[in-house]
Amino acid sequence: MSIRHGLLALLTAGPRYGYQLRAAFEESTGATWPLNIGQVYTTLSRLERDGLVRPLPEEDGGQRPYEITDAGRAEVERWFATAVTRTDRPRDELVIKLAIALTTPGVDVRTVVQTQRTATMRTLQELTRLKAGDAASDLSWRLVLDAMIFQAEAEVRWLDHCEASLTRHRPSPAAPEVAPAGHSEEADVS
Amino acid sequence: MSIRHGLLALLTAGPRYGYQLRAAFEESTGATWPLNIGQVYTTLSRLERDGLVRPLPEEDGGQRPYEITDAGRAEVERWFATAVTRTDRPRDELVIKLAIALTTPGVDVRTVVQTQRTATMRTLQELTRLKAGDAASDLSWRLVLDAMIFQAEAEVRWLDHCEASLTRHRPSPAAPEVAPAGHSEEADVS
């Protein structure tokens, strides 16, 4: 329901047509989650179906602006006033993967953890690079970037915590001849 | 694709029928994301359609176990060997909400942040309580719980970071007569 509510909220600033909405959406959230233009039109159709927006007469250039209705405004207000709870978040694929890997025979959980850790660290570096380069951008886009960074850092901490728990509760399957990676048990990610 | 892959992975331990799969899934991931039993059957149908599982002859009790195929095993292996990247994660509703709130006139972003912060703190307390009570549970379930905690902590940190950035870049709209909440700028969540 992110796109639906996001587009609806953007319409509170005044009527917009599809292309404008995509531009505004991507300007706010940045290039993190590119928004397919087709998605905009399907979402607008559904919003119209639900009485939250209303199409305006076609302009000379062929553009079709949409206007938010009173019901739509109420819905946006409700959206902003309601906190996102844990239960309406989607299932976290990584968490599920690790949980099930633990109970699946023949899967080396440590390898899964290490693979993920490497990937997340790479992501973290990329994000940091982005942040340094895009210093003069919008506040909203910078905060989105920061959210990604905070999440990635938490993920690395959790992965290290998993490995530590694993070591504590399960003896290493075989004596490792080579140190698998260059980081300590409680890693430093600051 | 979490449920799909999760159920498929559970089948690598041997043939299971729907109810068993749900039980195994919830035993691994805990009560965090309850799994509707109907979902199990629809997912099994789709897995069969894609040639990743194969139904076994009905047992005397009426149960219909499914068996993983070679293609299914390969898919599970691929799943565990591939890290979850930022791009295949779903859009984060909270992040989008705040980003758009910033560019929407007539929305008090500070209130949005504060509402979310209160809710997340409450979630955090509930999670901590759960962790303390369920000390003797499965390792996997405990790690899932820890993941939730790490994420919630990161979220609080990010929200505080947002408020600080907001204060830095936007003057407070009006002189607050009453202190809105009892926490410092850089809050302590440890």
Place this chain on the structure above:
DNA sequence: CGACACATGTAACACGTTACATGATTTG
């Protein structure tokens, strides 16, 4: 003119979710 960006729209599909119908088995 041709290429490109702007702009709209639809059809088909994916996964996830819920509600509902149905039956077998156990247990008080």
Place this chain on the structure above:
DNA sequence: CAAATCATGTAACGTGTTACATGTGTCG
């Protein structure tokens, strides 16, 4: 027996996603 639990399955719907078809205006 009645109720609860175990167990299967389907129908319908929601959002999100992509691919495709189509048209307009601009600019080299």
